[in-house]
Amino acid sequence: MAEQHPETIAIRTQIERSQFLEHSNPLYLTSSYVFEDAEDMRASFADEKDRNIYSRYSNPNSSEFVDKVCQMEGAERGYSFASGMSAVFSTLSALLDAGDHIISSQSVFGSTQSLYNNVFPKWNIDVSYFQVNELDKMESLIQPNTKIIFAESPTNPAVDILDLELLGNIAKKHGILLLIDNCFATPYLQQPIKYGADLVIHSATKLMDGQGRVLGGVTVGREDLIEKIYRFSRITGPALSPFNAWVLSKSLETLPVRVDRHCENALKIAQFLESHEKVNLVKYPFLKSHPQYKLAKKQMKLGGSIVAFEVKGGIKAGRKFLNSIQLLSLSANLGDTRTIVTHPASTTHAKLTEEDRLLTGITGGLVRVSVGLEHTDDIIKDLKQALES
Structure with a gap:
């Protein structure tokens, strides 16, 4: 089928229908799933079969929500979280090691700055800041241990705009990962992956829900990076609830x-x-x-x-x-x-x-x-x- 518009993707993306052939996806309020026999159960855990095992790992509702965001952002894969900040924290934590260095825009959400200032120093992870109007000086901040460039555009709360293509070129030139918080724009208005972002993060609590009802977060992007984030999150447990995922998936349709x-x-x-x-x-x-x-x-x-x-x-x-x-x-x-x-x-x-x-x-x-x-x-x-x- 020919490439579709975001409006169509948001409405028509749906997981496989059940035997009831429902038009709108049902809620899957279950914490776990059953197996056909002992071998099916063994293989599901040992060989990582592509199926639902436990809702902390995956759930049909969260899978549908993530799939919609991936298609709208042009991403290979994603993972959903209980909140926007759990998406930011889990994504960074999954990719960083002790001794790594982050370059970040000074203009980021206050809780993201609190992570930089109060949490990551405990793990010997350092942050250097650049100003939104001084991107030409950003390369001077790069160190041998720099692993990630992180930015918001538009920024919170001063709504400054960063040149995503320039950031993407710098990241690619130096072999650094580019992470963009796209919460203010949503995938409808802007797709940072087109400009070189490796991962895109959203607080789905905001415009994705749009009615002040539920919390949620999502990170989408490169398959290999999402696999690391999935492994980290599967252990640490910041998963999005099935109910919130169902609400957010329906919200994307409008x-x-x-x-x-x-x-x-x-x-x-x-x-x-x-x-x-x-x-x-x-x-x-x-x-x-x-x-x-x-x-x-x-x-x-x-x-x-x-x-x-x-x-x-x-x-x-x-x-x-x-x-x-x-x-x-x-x-x-x-x-x-x-x-x-x-x-x-x-x-x-x-x-x-x-x-x-x-x-x-x-x-x-x-x-x-x-x-x-x-x-x-x-x-x-x-x-x-x-x-x-």
């Missing part, structure tokens, strides 16, 4: 239509904020004022659902703005049908030093808006009254 609307709304919100006198600056990938606007247009189908802006008046003004919100949600999540407003300097990145926050583009007045699916007039009305309060 991902394109939802993300289209998220992006349409987000652009309108960004344009409104850019014109408001109480706002210093606005960052949205498909605004022409964005520093990496042309790059975003090259790499992404649309601009995504996240808008970052700086309220005049610093950290006090940022917190006052949040306290004045009436309709929108104050939450630690993003990618929901409901618009969510957060103040990174006092919440998600509060444990970083002020210097480290500034290096990631987080000023005291920075506000992150995860634009939802409400009518844009209502979103703008609430943002406007909060700004003017």
Whole structure:
């Protein structure tokens, strides 16, 4: 069959139907599976037969979810996790050894930085950071023991865009693995493997679910690397539950239509904020004022659902703005049908030093808006009254 579009893949990918010929995949709420006889059981464990043994290893629901993500990302294989951070931790831990070195963008999720700063040093794993606007200096950070380059694009929370093709070329030149957190873009808007990424990681909790219901994570990419991640995760047990996998698989069927609307709304919100006198600056990938606007247009189908802006008046003004919100949600999540407003300097990145926050583009007045699916007039009305309060 000819190559299909993401919308079709997300809807039509399905595991083999049972004898009941169900149209929509059922839930497989079972912890284990039975064997035909002693030899079947022996072979399944000894020879690694391609079948379900135990739901910590695999489950029909998680397999379907992973298969959909792989097809949308153009990946060979994947593995699903209980959360986005379990995907990040398990992926890095499976591939790194004591004494290895990581090169990472300074602009990554706060919990990822906490891994770098608080967990990996115990295993003698070091991290060097590069700035999103200084990729030309990144090669100088490479050491003989550098194994991984890790980056987000768009970044959290300042929505900067990194040149994925440049990162891919550098990684290939030096024989280093490139891992991209593609959570903000989703596989519908961007496919990092096309630009040289070896692995792509998602917090499926965000736009993949899209309705704030379940936790989940997934890593997809090269077959040989996923095999290592599978072996590590099979032992350590960060597996995605069958129920959450079922929810996420169904959610992928509406991902394109939802993300289209998220992006349409987000652009309108960004344009409104850019014109408001109480706002210093606005960052949205498909605004022409964005520093990496042309790059975003090259790499992404649309601009995504996240808008970052700086309220005049610093950290006090940022917190006052949040306290004045009436309709929108104050939450630690993003990618929901409901618009969510957060103040990174006092919440998600509060444990970083002020210097480290500034290096990631987080000023005291920075506000992150995860634009939802409400009518844009209502979103703008609430943002406007909060700004003017």
